[in-house]
Amino acid sequence: EAQVTQNPRYLITVTGKKLTVTCSQNMNHEYMSWYRQDPGLGLRQIYYSMNVEVTDKGDVPEGYKVSRKEKRNFPLILESPSPNQTSLYFCASSPTGWGTQYFGPGTRLTVL
Amino acid sequence: QKEVEQNSGPLSVPEGAIASLNCTYSDRGSQSFFWYRQYSGKSPELIMFIYSNGDKEDGRFTAQLNKASQYVSLLIRDSQPSDSATYLCAVAGGLGTSYDKVIFGPGTSLSVIP
Numbered sequence: 323e324a325q326v327t328q329n330p331r332y333l334i335t336v337t338g339k340k341l342t343v344t345c346s347q348n349m350n351h352e353y354m355s356w357y358r359q360d361p362g363l364g365l366r367q368i369y370y371s372m373n374v375e376v377t378d379k380g381d382v383p384e385g386y387k388v389s390r391k392e393k394r395n396f397p398l399i400l401e402s403p404s405p406n407q408t409s410l411y412f413c414a415s416s417p418t419g420w421g422t423q424y425f426g427p428g429t430r431l432t433v434l
Numbered sequence: 435q436k437e438v439e440q441n442s443g444p445l446s447v448p449e450g451a452i453a454s455l456n457c458t459y460s461d462r463g464s465q466s467f468f469w470y471r472q473y474s475g476k477s478p479e480l481i482m483f484i485y486s487n488g489d490k491e492d493g494r495f496t497a498q499l500n501k502a503s504q505y506v507s508l509l510i511r512d513s514q515p516s517d518s519a520t521y522l523c524a525v526a527g528g529l530g531t532s533y534d535k536v537i538f539g540p541g542t543s544l545s546v547i548p
Contacts, residue, residue, distance in 0.1 A: 355536065362442070364540035365478070365522065372534055380535060412477055419534035420466040420527045425477035 324349045326426035328413050334432045335403055343398045343429050345413030353416040354396040355380070355423065356388065358409040365412065371396055372419060403433040437461060438525050438539035446545045453510040455542050457523030460504070465527030467499055469508045472520045472541070481521070482508060513546045520544070 326347045335341055347354065355370040357380075367380030371390040385407055387399040396415075400407060410430050414423040437460045447453045455469075466485055470478035482497040484490045484506065490497045496509040506525075510517055523539040 353534075357538075362540060365524075365538035367536055367538075370534060370536075378534065381537075419536065422468065422480045422483060423470075423478070423524070423536060425479070428477050 324424070326413055326415050326424055328411075328426035328429050330429060331427060332430050334434065336434050337404055338402050341400050341403060341431075343400075343411060343413075343431070345396045345398065345426060346394050347396075347413075347415040347424070348394065349415060349417075349424065350393065351415035351417055351424070352393075353419050353421070354390065355414045355416070356386070356396070356398045357412045357414065358382065358407075359412060359428075360409050368398070368411075370419070403431075405433050407431065408433050437537045438523055440521075440523050440539035440542045442540055443543040444545050445542055446547055447513050449513060449515060449546055449548050451513050453513045453517065453544055453546070455508040455510075455521050455523075455544065457506045457508075457539055458504055459506070459523075459525045459537070461525065461537075462501075462504060463527075464501075464504075464525045466525070467497070467506045468524040468526070469495075469497060469506075470522040470524060470538075472522060474519075478522055510544075513544075515546045515548050518544060518546045 356368040357365040369388040371377040413426040469481045472478040484497040498507045520541040
């Protein structure tokens with residue numbers, strides 16, 4: 323089954339404790355992206371990757387890191403999480419940056 | 435000015451009516467336009483995409499694009515209670531550094547009343 327998976331689905335952590343949210347897709351898509359979704363603000367792009375080892379900032383990259391060492395995986399790293407990073411995070415993949423985004427199930431992160 | 439704007443709603447329509455959802459965008463060079471549906475607590479899923487000016491129909495859904503007016507809309511005919519969700523407009527392929535970015539609007543909440 324074609325899908326985008328994210329782990330963990332739910333995470334409660336404390337300020338400053340490094341964490342990684344994994345994202346994997348099995349559709350051989352070139353383009354992968356991370357979004358955060360907050361009430362009233364919609365989906366905002368954090369980082370995106372056009373291919374292996376090629377990443378670029380979206381609209382809200384501060385406090386996040388990404389890497390794309392393999393085509394299928396695109397982890398999101400929070401080196402020192404803060405409460406304002408409490409949000410619902412979605413990973414998505416697409417054949418191209420212009421194409422249909424296929425979303426993972428979401429990760430609900432709470433930073434205390 | 436926000437890059438992609440939508441009426442936040444909520445938009446309420448009776449069952450069987452036509453629901454009209456609107457979206458405007460600021461990047462005149464944008465190439466791709468999408469409508470996603472998102473049920474509460476779920477991830478967005480694609481409803482329609484449109485690249486060219488005019489109308490595109492798929493079942494009960496019609497997307498309309500007017501690049502000159504920088505306007506894209508989604509019509510849902512014969513609205514059903516199962517259409518109750520938040521509808522997200524997304525725009526991609528803009529000019530310059532926005533070329534590979536995907537910009538979402540804040541979404542419009544639709545409620546179809548039985």
